[in-house]
Amino acid sequence: MENGANVWPDESAEVAFLGEARARGEPVVVAAVEAIEETDTKNLPPLDDLVKRLPPAVREALDDLFRAKFVAVRRVPRKALKD
Numbered sequence: 001m002e003n004g005a006n007v008w009p010d011e012s013a014e015v016a017f018l019g020e021a022r023a024r025g026e027p028v029v030v031a032a033v034e035a036i037e038e039t040d041t042k043n044l045p046p047l048d049d050l051v052k053r054l055p056p057a058v059r060e061a062l063d064d065l066f067r068a069k070f071v072a073v074r075r076v077p078r079k080a081l082k083d
Contacts, residue, residue, distance in 0.1 A: 050070070050073060
């Protein structure tokens with residue numbers, strides 16, 4: 001890693017990992033991702049306003065744990081959420 005940032009594995013690395021896990025007898029659950037239509041994006045607040053709503057301690061924890069980067073505001077259809 002050139003800049004020290006975490007890099008998400010590509011698809012071939014993930015397939016190899018899952019194959020090795022299966023070979024070891026570990027249960028492997030692959031999440032199915034269904035296509036979700038994007039709903040109306042009008043009247044959504046700016047991303048910076050939403051990020052500012054998070055307490056500083058939460059933003060810091062997200063950055064430390066996940067290197068979270070907020071990139072967009074999207075409305076998610078209710079059917080895409082778990083009950």
